[in-house]
Amino acid sequence: MIRLFKHYVPHAVLMLGLVDAALLLLSAEAGWAVRAYQIGMDMPPVTDRLPQLLSFATALQVSLVAVGAYGVGSFLSLRFAAARLAVAVALGVLFLSTLYFMLPSISFWRSNLLYSMVFACVSLVSVRALLGRLLGGETFRRRVVVLGAGRRAAQIRELAMQPGANFIAAGFVAMGEPTQAVPDAVPRGAITNLGAYVTDLRASEVVLALEERRNALPLGDLLRVRTAGVQVCEISTFLERETGRIDLASVSPSWLIFSDGFASGRMISSVVKRAFDIVASLLLLVLTLPLMLLAALAIKLESKGPALYRQRRVGLYNQAFDILKLRSMRVDAEVAGKAQWAAKDDPRVTRVGRFIRKVRIDELPQTWTVLKGEMSFVGPRPERPHFVNELEQQLPYYAERHMVKPGITGWAQINYPYGASVEDARHKLEYDLYYAKNYSPFLDLLILLQTLRVVLWPSGAR
The missing domain is CATH 3.40.50.1980 (Nitrogenase molybdenum iron protein domain)
Incomplete structure (x- = not known):
């Protein structure tokens, strides 16, 4: 494996990513050339259209990462890879359409974009058909x-x-x-x-x-x-x-103390992270306000009680704070306020609640908590005080996850399905410790992109 910004990337994944980047640039150029030939236009130097080529390749490459096109399944199943590629190309084109609307100076013609998209689909599927088994086999x-x-x-x-x-x-x-x-x-x-x-x-x-x-x-x-x-x-x-996790069964305190990671020199990264949280939370609150209002109305129509509710959670340095969520359960979900683990097919969850949980709409009000600085977009999922006290007694190093600011999404959330037991909490803690140890803006960006995969293909949401 190769370590990029403290995060480990398999050689096969890195190689496939580089091949994809080259193919996307070639696809963009081929789309341009086909359209130029059709209308009899002389081809100007490639440097004149470099912004268009780079915007096309970058947008689709980011979409490939976001939908999980570099996961294990892409190396083992051509059908799986083709499905992810189709979604990635569609998302990439939607993003490019928005980008070109705002920055028309770097835009492709619509016909160029269509041809480039076709070339990209064919070339990306072909390279996986030819190299998928090789890259996923014993050679690498x-x-x-x-x-x-x-x-x-x-x-x-x-x-x-x-x-x-x-x-x-x-x-x-x-x-x-x-x-x-x-x-x-x-x-x-x-x-x-x-x-x-x-x-x-x-x-x-x-x-x-x-x-x-x-x-x-x-x-x-x-x-x-x-x-x-x-x-x-x-x-x-x-x-x-x-x-991509720290194995609790084999790790020792001395290993955590003397291994690299948990760096204190994160001042610049922390400033960048906080600036991103402020800008993104403000933007997200404005853009999703109509969606939250619709969800709140649906909740009120289905069941009595408030559409929003507050819940106490444990955050950075074990400091308690309140988060806001759209209510997805009945108002009598917890008798006498006693905390309970969510269960699979939990009968307390309403029909509207089940839907907004699947697509993570119930989490949107937490952007207000991010704006206030009590949470970040990326970090370990904050837990309730009752569960924290219980888990700190049963799981080693559980308190260490509170040395980083909690988040709406995180390394554990994109790698492990929703957990509702001590054993699930143990597995998620292993991912949370990996994040705390290897945090970097690169890892944050990767988690934010991969969150789209979790939303599109939900696994274990309760």
């Missing part, structure tokens, strides 16, 4: 050797077997664990030279997955492997990179 996967044969090593094996895995578990070395969870692991005593063994397996990385590290680190083995030119990685770092 790293080969790793795992030192360990216990529960943690078995976890790596399971991860390697998942569709779209970015690595191949080339071998496992049993390091004398009392309980062996990988039956075909080779005993360390049967390997004369570990460096040569790793080289023979063509491995580029060794992952340390011991169950007990105190006084058990095979320093001689690790030194031999490292001097052979092979990278050595601790399991917590390996899982963070491969899964």
Whole structure:
């Protein structure tokens, strides 16, 4: 993987993105050339239409990211890829139409845009048909050797077997664990030279997955492997990179303390983030006010009670604040005000409430909370005080998620379906810790774009 602005991007995804960018530029130029040929116009130098070409390519590339066109499914299924590409191109053209209306000096002719869109659709689908299996196959996967044969090593094996895995578990070395969870692991005593063994397996990385590290680190083995030119990685770092989350089962306080991340020098990023929150929340409040009024009217017509309600949540540095939401449940949803987890097909949710939850309309009033500065657009989802007290007792490092400002959308929300249990909270915490550790404006932008995918293809909304 390649690390861009603290976030890990698979080589195959980066390569496909670069190929797409080139194809989109070529599609824009081809559309222009076809129309010029039809009307008998001489082709001016390409520099004269560079703004048009770049605007077309950028808009469609952003749309591809937003609809999840670089997800695992795009490498494994041409049908899945084609469906996402069609939506991305349609969204890109809608965005371009708006952009060209506001900036006519960089606009394509409508006929140029049509031809370019057709060329883009054909070329993007074709490249996935030709390269999809190759990019998603073993060619671009790293080969790793795992030192360990216990529960943690078995976890790596399971991860390697998942569709779209970015690595191949080339071998496992049993390091004398009392309980062996990988039956075909080779005993360390049967390997004369570990460096040569790793080289023979063509491995580029060794992952340390011991169950007990105190006084058990095979320093001689690790030194031999490292001097052979092979990278050595601790399991917590390996899982963070491969899964986009911090695995609570393997992480230790010392790893969190000494690993990179949680940078304090975020003054410029924080200023940019706050400025974006103010501008975007003001704009969103103005644009969505009619939609919120319609939703509020529908709520009032269906059930008695207020259309809006306030709910206490825990935010930055454990400070409590109130959020505003459009009411999606009956007014008697919580007896005596006692907090309850939402359940699948929750009977307390009204018909209007079910719809506005699916498309996230119920979250729109929270833009006022963002404008006030108590929340951001991107960050861990703020939880209710009752649940926070409960989860801090049951989940390690839960309090650390409150070291960043909570958000309407976040890394956990786009990677894990709606959770309504302690186990769900555990999985979401792993993503929240990854965000807190690796925060950057780039990751914020990626989350904001990918939120569109969650809205278009909702998963687990309750």
